[in-house]
Amino acid sequence: MNKILIVEDEVAIADLEKDYLELSDFTVDICNTGDEGLEAALKGNYDLVILDLMLPGLDGFEVCRRIREEKDIPILMVSAKKDDIDKIRGLGLGADDYMTKPFSPSELVARVKAHMARYERLVGTQKPQNEMVEIRGIRIDKTARRVYVDGVERTFTTKEFDLLTFLAEHPNHVFTKDELFREIWDMDSIGDIATVTVHIKKIREKIEKDSSKPEYIETIWGVGYRFKI
Ligand code: CA
Numbered sequence: 001m002n003k004i005l006i007v008e009d010e011v012a013i014a015d016l017e018k019d020y021l022e023l024s025d026f027t028v029d030i031c032n033t034g035d036e037g038l039e040a041a042l043k044g045n046y047d048l049v050i051l052d053l054m055l056p057g058l059d060g061f062e063v064c065r066r067i068r069e070e071k072d073i074p075i076l077m078v079s080a081k082k083d084d085i086d087k088i089r090g091l092g093l094g095a096d097d098y099m100t101k102p103f104s105p106s107e108l109v110a111r112v113k114a115h116m117a118r119y120e121r122l123v124g125t126q127k128p129q130n131e132m133v134e135i136r137g138i139r140i141d142k143t144a145r146r147v148y149v150d151g152v153e154r155t156f157t158t159k160e161f162d163l164l165t166f167l168a169e170h171p172n173h174v175f176t177k178d179e180l181f182r183e184i185w186d187m188d189s190i191g192d193i194a195t196v197t198v199h200i201k202k203i204r205e206k207i208e209k210d211s212s213k214p215e216y217i218e219t220i221w222g223v224g225y226r227f228k229i
Pocket of ligand 1: 008009010052053054055
């Protein structure tokens with residue numbers, strides 16, 4: 001979350017903005033025309049655009065409108081004329097902020113940071129992190145119900161997945177076959193504790209390098225199973 005595109009035809013202003021933003025650890029690219037700016041904004045992976053209004057080729061109004069059709073990244077519009085700011089507002093182009101030139105570079109940086117933080121929060125709530133369980137080489141994505149062993153995905157049946165996840169979420173805890181059966185299978189399921197043994201065997205074939213010497217799910221003789229931490 002730190003890539004910024006500046007679309008500005010006045011090279012000295014663009015360079016000044018770039019210098020200040022880079023001092024705040026942002027990565028900055030500059031385009032000097034509206035056409036180039038639009039293309040870069042749509043194709044590049046930018047987190048924010050600083051867009052001048054008066055540009056050769058497509059002007060800032062049009063560039064803003066076209067970016068907004070495809071992307072929801074923050075757009076800060078800048079103009080030399082106060083009247084333009086009112087016009088931008090009036091047109092409802094979807095710009096997030098407006099600044100009148102000349103502005104202080106530190107004000108620009110402060111506004112960029114504020115919009116970036118807000119956008120980051122927005123994206124964060126739209127794309128919640130998947131709930132993961134990770135123990136050594138095993139990574140269980142509970143949300144997507146996928147399992148990776150040393151980075152390679154393995155396919156599990158529903159009950160195998162539930163059983164593996166339950167054990168991995170309670171590492172270093174010994175469960176009897178009875179307890180596991182009650183936990184994973186419905187009370188009225190057909191089957192018995194032998195089902196647990198069969199499922200453990202299948203899980204081991206998928207996660208263990210050598211099923212006869214399990215590194216993850218240990219058999220505690222006469223008691224049950226334990227996921228080693
Ligand atoms: Ca200009």
